[in-house]
Amino acid sequence: MTKFSAFNVARNAFSASKSWPKQWRNPEPRASYDAVIIGGGGHGLGTAYYLAKEHGLTKIAVVEKGWIGGGNTGRNTTIIRSNYLYDESAGIYEHSVKLWEKLSQELNYNVMYSPRGVLMLAHNVHDVQSSMRHVYADRLNGVDNEWLSPEECKAFCPPLNISNNIRYPVMGGALQRRGGVARHDAVAWGYARGADRLGVDIIQNCEVLRIDRDAAGTVSGIETTRGYIKTAKVGVVAAGHTSVVMERAGLRMPLESFPLQALVSEPIKPIFPCVVMSNTVHAYISQSDKGELVIGAGTDQYISYSQQGGLHIAAHTLEAICELFPQFRRMRMLRNWGGIVDTTYDRSPILSKTSIPGLYVNCGWGTGGFKATPGSAHVFAASMANDEMHPIAAPFSLNRFQSGRLIDEAAAAVAH
Amino acid sequence: MLLIKCPHCGERPEIEFHCGGEAHIARPLDPSQLDDVQWAELLFYRANTKGVMAERWNHLHGCQRWFNALRNTVSDKILRTYMMGEPRPYIGGEAQGAATGTLSYPAPGERSK
Numbered sequence: 001m002t003k004f005s006a007f008n009v010a011r012n013a014f015s016a017s018k019s020w021p022k023q024w025r026n027p028e029p030r031a032s033y034d035a036v037i038i039g040g041g042g043h044g045l046g047t048a049y050y051l052a053k054e055h056g057l058t059k060i061a062v063v064e065k066g067w068i069g070g071g072n073t074g075r076n077t078t079i080i081r082s083n084y085l086y087d088e089s090a091g092i093y094e095h096s097v098k099l100w101e102k103l104s105q106e107l108n109y110n111v112m113y114s115p116r117g118v119l120m121l122a123h124n125v126h127d128v129q130s131s132m133r134h135v136y137a138d139r140l141n142g143v144d145n146e147w148l149s150p151e152e153c154k155a156f157c158p159p160l161n162i163s164n165n166i167r168y169p170v171m172g173g174a175l176q177r178r179g180g181v182a183r184h185d186a187v188a189w190g191y192a193r194g195a196d197r198l199g200v201d202i203i204q205n206c207e208v209l210r211i212d213r214d215a216a217g218t219v220s221g222i223e224t225t226r227g228y229i230k231t232a233k234v235g236v237v238a239a240g241h242t243s244v245v246m247e248r249a250g251l252r253m254p255l256e257s258f259p260l261q262a263l264v265s266e267p268i269k270p271i272f273p274c275v276v277m278s279n280t281v282h283a284y285i286s287q288s289d290k291g292e293l294v295i296g297a298g299t300d301q302y303i304s305y306s307q308q309g310g311l312h313i314a315a316h317t318l319e320a321i322c323e324l325f326p327q328f329r330r331m332r333m334l335r336n337w338g339g340i341v342d343t344t345y346d347r348s349p350i351l352s353k354t355s356i357p358g359l360y361v362n363c364g365w366g367t368g369g370f371k372a373t374p375g376s377a378h379v380f381a382a383s384m385a386n387d388e389m390h391p392i393a394a395p396f397s398l399n400r401f402q403s404g405r406l407i408d409e410a411a412a413a414v415a416h
Numbered sequence: 417m418l419l420i421k422c423p424h425c426g427e428r429p430e431i432e433f434h435c436g437g438e439a440h441i442a443r444p445l446d447p448s449q450l451d452d453v454q455w456a457e458l459l460f461y462r463a464n465t466k467g468v469m470a471e472r473w474n475h476l477h478g479c480q481r482w483f484n485a486l487r488n489t490v491s492d493k494i495l496r497t498y499m500m501g502e503p504r505p506y507i508g509g510e511a512q513g514a515a516t517g518t519l520s521y522p523a524p525g526e527r528s529k
Contacts, residue, residue: 252463253462302471302492306492310418
Protein backbone atom coordinates (compact mmCIF):
# COMPACT_ATOMS: atom_id res chain seq x y z
CA MET A 1 0.00 0.00 0.00
CA THR A 2 1.47 3.31 -1.05
CA LYS A 3 1.23 5.99 1.59
CA PHE A 4 -0.24 9.24 0.36
CA SER A 5 2.34 12.01 0.72
CA ALA A 6 3.45 15.05 -1.21
CA PHE A 7 6.45 13.07 -2.39
CA ASN A 8 4.37 10.16 -3.70
CA VAL A 9 1.88 12.47 -5.39
CA ALA A 10 4.75 14.22 -7.19
CA ARG A 11 6.42 10.92 -8.09
CA ASN A 12 3.21 9.50 -9.54
CA ALA A 13 2.63 12.65 -11.52
CA PHE A 14 5.51 11.56 -13.78
CA SER A 15 3.57 8.42 -14.73
CA ALA A 16 0.33 10.37 -15.23
CA SER A 17 -0.90 8.83 -11.94
CA LYS A 18 -1.19 5.42 -13.62
CA SER A 19 1.13 3.59 -11.25
CA TRP A 20 -0.92 3.95 -8.06
CA PRO A 21 -1.70 0.50 -6.71
CA LYS A 22 -5.26 -0.65 -5.96
CA GLN A 23 -6.44 0.87 -2.70
CA TRP A 24 -7.84 -2.40 -1.37
CA ARG A 25 -7.81 -6.05 -2.42
CA ASN A 26 -10.76 -7.99 -3.78
CA PRO A 27 -10.26 -11.26 -1.89
CA GLU A 28 -12.20 -14.50 -2.02
CA PRO A 29 -13.88 -15.24 1.31
CA ARG A 30 -11.93 -17.56 3.59
CA ALA A 31 -13.56 -20.53 5.34
CA SER A 32 -13.51 -18.86 8.75
CA TYR A 33 -12.95 -15.51 10.45
CA ASP A 34 -12.64 -14.24 14.02
CA ALA A 35 -15.32 -11.65 13.29
CA VAL A 36 -17.59 -10.81 10.38
CA ILE A 37 -19.17 -7.41 9.82
CA ILE A 38 -22.33 -7.47 7.69
CA GLY A 39 -22.60 -4.20 5.78
CA GLY A 40 -19.84 -2.35 3.95
CA GLY A 41 -20.87 1.22 4.57
CA GLY A 42 -18.91 3.74 6.61
CA HIS A 43 -20.06 2.34 9.97
CA GLY A 44 -19.25 -1.26 9.01
CA LEU A 45 -15.89 -0.57 7.41
CA GLY A 46 -14.98 1.69 10.32
CA THR A 47 -15.90 -1.05 12.78
CA ALA A 48 -13.60 -3.50 10.96
CA TYR A 49 -10.84 -0.88 10.90
CA TYR A 50 -10.97 -0.23 14.66
CA LEU A 51 -11.34 -3.95 15.46
CA ALA A 52 -8.10 -4.60 13.60
CA LYS A 53 -6.24 -1.49 14.71
CA GLU A 54 -7.20 -1.12 18.37
CA HIS A 55 -8.27 -4.60 19.40
CA GLY A 56 -5.76 -6.80 17.61
CA LEU A 57 -8.22 -8.99 15.76
CA THR A 58 -6.48 -10.22 12.63
CA LYS A 59 -9.01 -12.34 10.78
CA ILE A 60 -11.89 -10.00 10.01
CA ALA A 61 -14.21 -9.85 7.02
CA VAL A 62 -16.65 -7.20 5.89
CA VAL A 63 -19.35 -8.72 3.72
CA GLU A 64 -21.36 -6.34 1.56
CA LYS A 65 -24.38 -7.20 -0.58
CA GLY A 66 -23.56 -4.56 -3.20
CA TRP A 67 -20.47 -2.40 -3.33
CA ILE A 68 -18.85 -0.55 -0.43
CA GLY A 69 -20.28 2.86 0.34
CA GLY A 70 -23.12 2.28 -2.12
CA GLY A 71 -25.92 2.61 0.42
CA ASN A 72 -26.61 5.50 2.73
CA THR A 73 -22.91 6.37 3.00
CA GLY A 74 -23.06 7.51 -0.62
CA ARG A 75 -26.55 9.00 -0.39
CA ASN A 76 -26.54 11.38 2.56
CA THR A 77 -26.06 15.15 2.72
CA THR A 78 -22.78 14.81 4.70
CA ILE A 79 -23.74 17.04 7.62
CA ILE A 80 -21.62 16.67 10.77
CA ARG A 81 -22.60 18.12 14.14
CA SER A 82 -22.93 17.05 17.76
CA ASN A 83 -25.29 19.62 19.31
CA TYR A 84 -27.88 17.11 20.53
CA LEU A 85 -30.06 17.64 23.57
CA TYR A 86 -29.59 14.57 25.72
CA ASP A 87 -26.37 13.60 27.50
CA GLU A 88 -26.21 10.18 25.87
CA SER A 89 -26.62 11.63 22.37
CA ALA A 90 -24.14 14.44 22.98
CA GLY A 91 -21.75 11.76 24.27
CA ILE A 92 -21.72 9.63 21.15
CA TYR A 93 -21.97 12.42 18.57
CA GLU A 94 -19.30 14.52 20.27
CA HIS A 95 -17.05 11.45 20.44
CA SER A 96 -17.58 11.24 16.70
CA VAL A 97 -16.82 14.91 15.98
CA LYS A 98 -13.56 14.57 17.92
CA LEU A 99 -12.62 11.62 15.70
CA TRP A 100 -13.66 13.55 12.56
CA GLU A 101 -11.23 16.29 13.46
CA LYS A 102 -8.28 13.91 13.14
CA LEU A 103 -9.69 11.36 10.71
CA SER A 104 -7.75 12.40 7.60
CA GLN A 105 -4.46 12.06 9.47
CA GLU A 106 -5.57 8.84 11.13
CA LEU A 107 -6.44 7.19 7.82
CA ASN A 108 -3.82 8.92 5.65
CA TYR A 109 -6.79 9.68 3.44
CA ASN A 110 -8.33 13.09 2.88
CA VAL A 111 -11.94 12.84 4.05
CA MET A 112 -12.28 16.58 3.41
CA TYR A 113 -13.74 17.31 6.83
CA SER A 114 -14.69 20.96 6.69
CA PRO A 115 -15.87 22.50 10.00
CA ARG A 116 -17.63 25.40 8.32
CA GLY A 117 -20.37 25.70 10.92
CA VAL A 118 -23.89 24.29 11.14
CA LEU A 119 -26.60 26.90 11.67
CA MET A 120 -29.97 25.59 12.85
CA LEU A 121 -32.72 28.15 12.35
CA ALA A 122 -35.59 29.03 14.64
CA HIS A 123 -38.84 30.32 13.13
CA ASN A 124 -41.23 30.65 16.06
CA VAL A 125 -41.22 31.14 19.81
CA HIS A 126 -41.17 27.43 20.50
CA ASP A 127 -38.17 26.98 18.19
CA VAL A 128 -36.33 29.76 20.02
CA GLN A 129 -37.00 28.23 23.43
CA SER A 130 -36.09 24.76 22.24
CA SER A 131 -32.90 25.99 20.57
CA MET A 132 -31.87 27.89 23.71
CA ARG A 133 -32.41 24.72 25.73
CA HIS A 134 -30.18 22.85 23.30
CA VAL A 135 -27.51 25.55 23.53
CA TYR A 136 -27.41 25.41 27.34
CA ALA A 137 -27.58 21.61 27.49
CA ASP A 138 -24.73 21.35 25.00
CA ARG A 139 -22.58 23.79 26.94
CA LEU A 140 -23.04 21.67 30.06
CA ASN A 141 -21.84 18.70 28.02
CA GLY A 142 -18.82 20.55 26.67
CA VAL A 143 -20.29 20.77 23.16
CA ASP A 144 -19.93 24.14 21.43
CA ASN A 145 -23.26 25.71 20.51
CA GLU A 146 -24.22 29.36 20.52
CA TRP A 147 -27.28 31.48 19.91
CA LEU A 148 -27.31 34.01 17.05
CA SER A 149 -29.80 36.82 16.45
CA PRO A 150 -31.33 37.07 12.95
CA GLU A 151 -28.79 39.76 12.05
CA GLU A 152 -25.92 37.60 13.31
CA CYS A 153 -27.33 34.68 11.29
CA LYS A 154 -27.33 36.91 8.20
CA ALA A 155 -23.74 37.97 8.88
CA PHE A 156 -22.68 34.33 9.22
CA CYS A 157 -24.67 33.18 6.19
CA PRO A 158 -25.15 36.14 3.79
CA PRO A 159 -27.54 34.38 1.35
CA LEU A 160 -30.10 33.95 4.15
CA ASN A 161 -33.35 35.89 3.85
CA ILE A 162 -34.18 37.34 7.28
CA SER A 163 -37.00 39.60 6.12
CA ASN A 164 -40.25 39.60 8.05
CA ASN A 165 -42.25 39.15 4.87
CA ILE A 166 -41.91 35.38 4.61
CA ARG A 167 -44.28 32.80 6.02
CA TYR A 168 -41.82 31.63 8.69
CA PRO A 169 -39.42 34.52 9.39
CA VAL A 170 -36.02 33.70 10.88
CA MET A 171 -36.08 34.50 14.60
CA GLY A 172 -32.51 33.41 15.22
CA GLY A 173 -30.41 30.31 15.08
CA ALA A 174 -28.18 27.95 17.02
CA LEU A 175 -24.70 27.70 15.58
CA GLN A 176 -22.20 24.92 16.12
CA ARG A 177 -18.98 26.23 14.62
CA ARG A 178 -17.21 22.85 14.76
CA GLY A 179 -20.01 21.29 12.74
CA GLY A 180 -19.69 21.06 8.99
CA VAL A 181 -19.40 18.56 6.19
CA ALA A 182 -17.05 15.87 4.90
CA ARG A 183 -16.70 13.96 1.66
CA HIS A 184 -18.99 10.95 2.11
CA ASP A 185 -17.35 8.52 -0.34
CA ALA A 186 -13.91 9.30 1.05
CA VAL A 187 -15.03 8.10 4.46
CA ALA A 188 -15.95 4.66 3.11
CA TRP A 189 -12.86 4.51 0.92
CA GLY A 190 -10.52 5.74 3.64
CA TYR A 191 -11.77 3.18 6.15
CA ALA A 192 -11.73 0.44 3.48
CA ARG A 193 -8.14 1.25 2.56
CA GLY A 194 -7.08 1.44 6.20
CA ALA A 195 -8.84 -1.79 7.12
CA ASP A 196 -7.46 -3.62 4.09
CA ARG A 197 -3.96 -2.57 5.05
CA LEU A 198 -4.53 -4.14 8.46
CA GLY A 199 -5.53 -7.43 6.81
CA VAL A 200 -9.33 -7.08 6.77
CA ASP A 201 -10.99 -8.90 3.86
CA ILE A 202 -13.57 -6.70 2.17
CA ILE A 203 -15.92 -9.03 0.30
CA GLN A 204 -18.32 -7.27 -2.03
CA ASN A 205 -21.31 -8.69 -3.93
CA CYS A 206 -21.79 -11.09 -1.05
CA GLU A 207 -25.26 -11.27 0.44
CA VAL A 208 -25.88 -12.94 3.79
CA LEU A 209 -28.63 -15.54 3.51
CA ARG A 210 -28.65 -16.98 7.02
CA ILE A 211 -26.98 -16.46 10.39
CA ASP A 212 -26.44 -19.80 12.14
CA ARG A 213 -26.20 -20.79 15.81
CA ASP A 214 -24.59 -23.82 17.39
CA ALA A 215 -26.18 -26.16 19.93
CA ALA A 216 -25.37 -23.73 22.76
CA GLY A 217 -27.21 -20.96 20.93
CA THR A 218 -24.19 -18.83 20.08
CA VAL A 219 -23.30 -17.62 16.61
CA SER A 220 -21.48 -20.27 14.60
CA GLY A 221 -21.37 -18.97 11.04
CA ILE A 222 -23.12 -17.32 8.14
CA GLU A 223 -24.39 -18.67 4.85
CA THR A 224 -23.68 -16.23 2.02
CA THR A 225 -24.10 -16.13 -1.73
CA ARG A 226 -20.34 -16.74 -1.90
CA GLY A 227 -20.20 -19.74 0.39
CA TYR A 228 -20.32 -20.61 4.07
CA ILE A 229 -18.19 -18.62 6.53
CA LYS A 230 -17.50 -19.90 10.04
CA THR A 231 -17.29 -17.22 12.70
CA ALA A 232 -18.14 -16.75 16.37
CA LYS A 233 -18.76 -13.00 16.15
CA VAL A 234 -21.09 -11.21 13.79
CA GLY A 235 -21.75 -7.48 13.76
CA VAL A 236 -24.78 -6.41 11.74
CA VAL A 237 -24.34 -2.87 10.43
CA ALA A 238 -26.86 -2.97 7.61
CA ALA A 239 -28.71 0.38 8.00
CA GLY A 240 -32.07 0.28 6.17
CA HIS A 241 -31.86 -3.47 5.65
CA THR A 242 -31.10 -4.35 9.28
CA SER A 243 -34.56 -5.85 9.82
CA VAL A 244 -34.08 -8.05 6.74
CA VAL A 245 -30.65 -9.28 7.87
CA MET A 246 -31.70 -9.81 11.50
CA GLU A 247 -34.69 -11.82 10.37
CA ARG A 248 -32.14 -14.24 8.89
CA ALA A 249 -30.96 -14.81 12.45
CA GLY A 250 -34.58 -15.18 13.53
CA LEU A 251 -34.80 -11.84 15.34
CA ARG A 252 -37.29 -8.99 15.03
CA MET A 253 -36.13 -5.40 15.45
CA PRO A 254 -37.76 -2.20 16.76
CA LEU A 255 -37.16 -0.52 13.41
CA GLU A 256 -39.05 0.93 10.50
CA SER A 257 -37.31 1.77 7.21
CA PHE A 258 -38.32 4.85 5.25
CA PRO A 259 -37.00 6.49 2.07
CA LEU A 260 -35.16 9.76 2.78
CA GLN A 261 -34.50 12.05 -0.16
CA ALA A 262 -31.72 14.42 -1.16
CA LEU A 263 -31.05 16.58 -4.19
CA VAL A 264 -28.18 18.47 -5.74
CA SER A 265 -28.39 21.50 -7.97
CA GLU A 266 -26.32 22.46 -10.96
CA PRO A 267 -22.84 23.60 -9.83
CA ILE A 268 -22.34 27.31 -9.21
CA LYS A 269 -19.57 29.57 -7.88
CA PRO A 270 -19.00 29.56 -4.12
CA ILE A 271 -21.95 31.32 -2.52
CA PHE A 272 -22.87 29.29 0.52
CA PRO A 273 -20.32 29.40 3.37
CA CYS A 274 -21.87 27.04 5.92
CA VAL A 275 -24.58 24.45 6.53
CA VAL A 276 -28.08 25.72 7.26
CA MET A 277 -30.75 23.48 8.72
CA SER A 278 -34.32 24.30 9.51
CA ASN A 279 -36.34 21.61 11.20
CA THR A 280 -39.50 23.70 11.16
CA VAL A 281 -39.70 24.37 7.43
CA HIS A 282 -37.74 21.22 6.49
CA ALA A 283 -34.77 22.69 4.68
CA TYR A 284 -31.21 21.40 4.90
CA ILE A 285 -28.65 22.96 2.59
CA SER A 286 -24.92 23.33 2.04
CA GLN A 287 -22.65 23.74 -0.97
CA SER A 288 -20.28 20.99 -2.03
CA ASP A 289 -16.70 21.64 -3.07
CA LYS A 290 -17.81 20.93 -6.66
CA GLY A 291 -20.23 23.86 -6.37
CA GLU A 292 -23.51 21.97 -6.22
CA LEU A 293 -26.04 22.95 -3.61
CA VAL A 294 -26.66 19.81 -1.55
CA ILE A 295 -30.21 19.76 -0.25
CA GLY A 296 -31.76 17.30 2.15
CA ALA A 297 -35.48 16.63 2.10
CA GLY A 298 -37.75 14.59 4.33
CA THR A 299 -38.85 10.97 4.60
CA ASP A 300 -41.96 9.43 3.16
CA GLN A 301 -44.62 8.45 5.66
CA TYR A 302 -44.66 4.75 4.74
CA ILE A 303 -42.15 1.90 5.01
CA SER A 304 -40.35 1.38 1.73
CA TYR A 305 -37.18 -0.15 0.33
CA SER A 306 -37.53 1.56 -3.05
CA GLN A 307 -34.65 4.05 -2.63
CA GLN A 308 -36.85 6.74 -4.11
CA GLY A 309 -39.37 8.98 -2.44
CA GLY A 310 -42.44 10.91 -3.45
CA LEU A 311 -41.86 14.05 -5.48
CA HIS A 312 -44.10 16.08 -3.16
CA ILE A 313 -41.61 15.48 -0.32
CA ALA A 314 -38.76 17.02 -2.33
CA ALA A 315 -41.01 19.81 -3.62
CA HIS A 316 -41.95 20.73 -0.05
CA THR A 317 -38.29 21.20 0.84
CA LEU A 318 -37.57 23.19 -2.30
CA GLU A 319 -40.42 25.56 -1.46
CA ALA A 320 -38.79 26.22 1.89
CA ILE A 321 -35.35 26.66 0.32
CA CYS A 322 -36.76 29.16 -2.20
CA GLU A 323 -38.29 31.22 0.57
CA LEU A 324 -35.20 31.25 2.78
CA PHE A 325 -32.85 31.78 -0.18
CA PRO A 326 -34.83 33.54 -2.92
CA GLN A 327 -31.73 33.89 -5.11
CA PHE A 328 -31.86 30.10 -5.71
CA ARG A 329 -35.37 30.20 -7.21
CA ARG A 330 -34.25 29.89 -10.80
CA MET A 331 -31.68 27.17 -10.21
CA ARG A 332 -32.17 23.73 -11.65
CA MET A 333 -31.82 20.52 -9.71
CA LEU A 334 -29.52 17.99 -11.35
CA ARG A 335 -30.16 14.84 -9.38
CA ASN A 336 -32.64 13.57 -6.83
CA TRP A 337 -32.33 10.24 -5.02
CA GLY A 338 -33.42 8.35 -1.94
CA GLY A 339 -31.79 6.23 0.71
CA ILE A 340 -33.48 3.79 3.07
CA VAL A 341 -33.15 4.94 6.66
CA ASP A 342 -33.89 2.66 9.59
CA THR A 343 -35.62 4.60 12.33
CA THR A 344 -36.41 3.76 15.92
CA TYR A 345 -39.34 5.01 17.97
CA ASP A 346 -37.17 7.47 19.93
CA ARG A 347 -35.07 8.45 16.88
CA SER A 348 -31.89 7.35 18.66
CA PRO A 349 -29.63 4.61 17.32
CA ILE A 350 -29.25 1.04 18.57
CA LEU A 351 -25.80 -0.27 19.45
CA SER A 352 -26.36 -3.49 21.26
CA LYS A 353 -25.78 -7.09 22.03
CA THR A 354 -28.70 -9.31 21.13
CA SER A 355 -30.37 -12.34 22.67
CA ILE A 356 -27.96 -14.45 20.57
CA PRO A 357 -24.45 -14.53 22.09
CA GLY A 358 -21.90 -13.38 19.52
CA LEU A 359 -24.44 -11.38 17.50
CA TYR A 360 -24.15 -7.59 17.78
CA VAL A 361 -26.14 -4.91 16.02
CA ASN A 362 -25.46 -1.28 15.14
CA CYS A 363 -28.46 0.33 13.47
CA GLY A 364 -31.33 2.75 13.87
CA TRP A 365 -29.30 5.81 12.91
CA GLY A 366 -32.32 7.01 10.99
CA THR A 367 -31.83 10.23 9.10
CA GLY A 368 -28.55 11.22 10.77
CA GLY A 369 -26.04 8.42 10.70
CA PHE A 370 -23.30 9.92 8.57
CA LYS A 371 -22.05 12.34 11.22
CA ALA A 372 -21.71 9.48 13.66
CA THR A 373 -19.65 7.22 11.40
CA PRO A 374 -16.27 7.35 13.21
CA GLY A 375 -17.71 7.45 16.74
CA SER A 376 -20.23 4.70 16.08
CA ALA A 377 -17.60 2.46 14.47
CA HIS A 378 -15.10 3.15 17.27
CA VAL A 379 -17.36 2.28 20.20
CA PHE A 380 -19.06 -0.60 18.37
CA ALA A 381 -15.68 -2.20 17.64
CA ALA A 382 -14.74 -1.91 21.31
CA SER A 383 -18.07 -3.45 22.31
CA MET A 384 -17.64 -6.38 19.93
CA ALA A 385 -14.03 -7.01 20.93
CA ASN A 386 -14.69 -6.99 24.68
CA ASP A 387 -18.18 -8.55 24.55
CA GLU A 388 -19.29 -5.66 26.74
CA MET A 389 -20.90 -2.47 25.51
CA HIS A 390 -18.59 0.55 25.53
CA PRO A 391 -19.79 3.13 28.09
CA ILE A 392 -20.68 5.60 25.32
CA ALA A 393 -22.66 2.91 23.47
CA ALA A 394 -24.30 1.27 26.49
CA PRO A 395 -27.31 3.64 26.77
CA PHE A 396 -28.25 2.78 23.18
CA SER A 397 -28.83 -0.89 23.94
CA LEU A 398 -31.96 -2.77 22.87
CA ASN A 399 -32.82 -3.10 26.56
CA ARG A 400 -34.03 0.48 26.59
CA PHE A 401 -37.23 -0.56 24.82
CA GLN A 402 -38.02 -2.87 27.75
CA SER A 403 -36.84 -0.63 30.58
CA GLY A 404 -38.44 2.48 29.12
CA ARG A 405 -35.20 4.46 29.27
CA LEU A 406 -35.69 5.86 25.78
CA ILE A 407 -33.34 8.58 24.57
CA ASP A 408 -36.12 10.62 23.15
CA GLU A 409 -34.50 12.81 20.54
CA ALA A 410 -37.80 12.49 18.68
CA ALA A 411 -39.49 14.54 21.37
CA ALA A 412 -36.54 16.93 21.33
CA ALA A 413 -37.63 17.74 17.76
CA VAL A 414 -34.48 16.34 16.27
CA ALA A 415 -33.86 16.39 12.61
CA HIS A 416 -30.55 15.15 11.48
CA MET B 417 -46.89 10.33 -4.90
CA LEU B 418 -49.00 7.25 -4.41
CA LEU B 419 -52.51 7.00 -5.78
CA ILE B 420 -54.46 5.28 -3.02
CA LYS B 421 -57.89 3.74 -3.36
CA CYS B 422 -59.86 4.54 -0.26
CA PRO B 423 -62.50 1.77 0.05
CA HIS B 424 -65.04 4.45 0.90
CA CYS B 425 -64.15 7.30 -1.49
CA GLY B 426 -62.18 5.80 -4.39
CA GLU B 427 -58.76 6.79 -5.71
CA ARG B 428 -57.20 9.88 -4.18
CA PRO B 429 -53.65 11.31 -4.02
CA GLU B 430 -51.41 10.28 -1.14
CA ILE B 431 -51.36 13.76 0.46
CA GLU B 432 -54.96 13.19 1.58
CA PHE B 433 -53.86 10.20 3.66
CA HIS B 434 -51.96 9.42 6.82
CA CYS B 435 -50.09 6.12 7.06
CA GLY B 436 -50.66 4.31 10.35
CA GLY B 437 -47.99 1.62 10.01
CA GLU B 438 -48.23 -2.14 10.39
CA ALA B 439 -51.77 -3.56 10.43
CA HIS B 440 -53.28 -6.52 12.27
CA ILE B 441 -51.25 -6.06 15.45
CA ALA B 442 -53.31 -7.85 18.07
CA ARG B 443 -53.86 -5.76 21.19
CA PRO B 444 -53.56 -7.64 24.49
CA LEU B 445 -56.80 -8.88 25.98
CA ASP B 446 -55.49 -8.31 29.51
CA PRO B 447 -52.78 -5.60 29.43
CA SER B 448 -52.01 -5.94 33.15
CA GLN B 449 -50.67 -9.45 32.51
CA LEU B 450 -47.97 -8.31 30.06
CA ASP B 451 -44.34 -8.21 31.18
CA ASP B 452 -41.77 -5.66 29.99
CA VAL B 453 -40.59 -7.85 27.14
CA GLN B 454 -44.10 -8.27 25.80
CA TRP B 455 -44.80 -4.54 26.13
CA ALA B 456 -41.64 -3.73 24.20
CA GLU B 457 -42.69 -6.19 21.52
CA LEU B 458 -46.15 -4.64 21.27
CA LEU B 459 -45.08 -1.00 21.31
CA PHE B 460 -41.78 -0.90 19.45
CA TYR B 461 -40.98 -4.08 17.51
CA ARG B 462 -42.22 -4.13 13.94
CA ALA B 463 -41.99 -6.52 10.99
CA ASN B 464 -40.52 -3.78 8.74
CA THR B 465 -41.31 -6.05 5.81
CA LYS B 466 -39.38 -5.99 2.58
CA GLY B 467 -42.04 -7.29 0.23
CA VAL B 468 -45.82 -7.32 0.65
CA MET B 469 -46.98 -5.84 3.92
CA ALA B 470 -50.37 -5.01 5.39
CA GLU B 471 -50.61 -1.51 6.77
CA ARG B 472 -53.19 0.89 8.10
CA TRP B 473 -54.10 4.13 6.37
CA ASN B 474 -56.38 6.97 7.41
CA HIS B 475 -58.13 9.08 4.78
CA LEU B 476 -57.34 12.12 6.93
CA HIS B 477 -58.32 14.88 4.52
CA GLY B 478 -61.31 12.99 3.12
CA CYS B 479 -63.74 10.72 4.90
CA GLN B 480 -61.36 10.43 7.88
CA ARG B 481 -61.95 6.69 8.09
CA TRP B 482 -59.29 4.04 8.62
CA PHE B 483 -58.74 1.13 6.27
CA ASN B 484 -56.04 -1.44 5.49
CA ALA B 485 -53.85 -1.80 2.43
CA LEU B 486 -51.56 -4.47 1.05
CA ARG B 487 -48.51 -2.77 -0.43
CA ASN B 488 -45.24 -4.08 -1.87
CA THR B 489 -42.55 -2.10 -0.06
CA VAL B 490 -40.01 -2.73 -2.83
CA SER B 491 -42.09 -1.30 -5.69
CA ASP B 492 -44.45 0.80 -3.50
CA LYS B 493 -47.29 -0.70 -5.52
CA ILE B 494 -50.58 -0.95 -3.60
CA LEU B 495 -52.07 -4.35 -4.37
CA ARG B 496 -55.34 -4.16 -2.48
CA THR B 497 -57.18 -1.98 -0.02
CA TYR B 498 -59.77 -3.42 2.34
CA MET B 499 -61.95 -2.50 5.29
CA MET B 500 -60.85 -2.39 8.90
CA GLY B 501 -61.80 -5.61 10.64
CA GLU B 502 -61.48 -7.74 7.51
CA PRO B 503 -58.77 -10.42 7.58
CA ARG B 504 -55.71 -9.91 5.43
CA PRO B 505 -56.65 -11.03 1.91
CA TYR B 506 -54.59 -13.68 0.18
CA ILE B 507 -52.80 -12.39 -2.90
CA GLY B 508 -51.80 -15.27 -5.17
CA GLY B 509 -48.18 -15.49 -6.20
CA GLU B 510 -46.95 -12.85 -3.76
CA ALA B 511 -44.76 -13.58 -0.77
CA GLN B 512 -46.84 -13.18 2.36
CA GLY B 513 -45.79 -11.93 5.75
CA ALA B 514 -42.37 -11.10 7.00
CA ALA B 515 -39.29 -9.87 5.18
CA THR B 516 -38.76 -11.73 1.94
CA GLY B 517 -36.09 -14.39 1.57
CA THR B 518 -34.39 -13.27 -1.60
CA LEU B 519 -34.00 -9.64 -2.46
CA SER B 520 -35.47 -8.77 -5.80
CA TYR B 521 -35.89 -5.31 -7.19
CA PRO B 522 -38.58 -4.49 -9.72
CA ALA B 523 -37.71 -3.76 -13.32
CA PRO B 524 -37.85 -0.01 -14.00
CA GLY B 525 -41.16 -0.31 -15.82
CA GLU B 526 -42.71 -2.13 -12.90
CA ARG B 527 -42.63 0.86 -10.61
CA SER B 528 -46.08 2.12 -9.99
CA LYS B 529 -46.51 5.49 -8.36
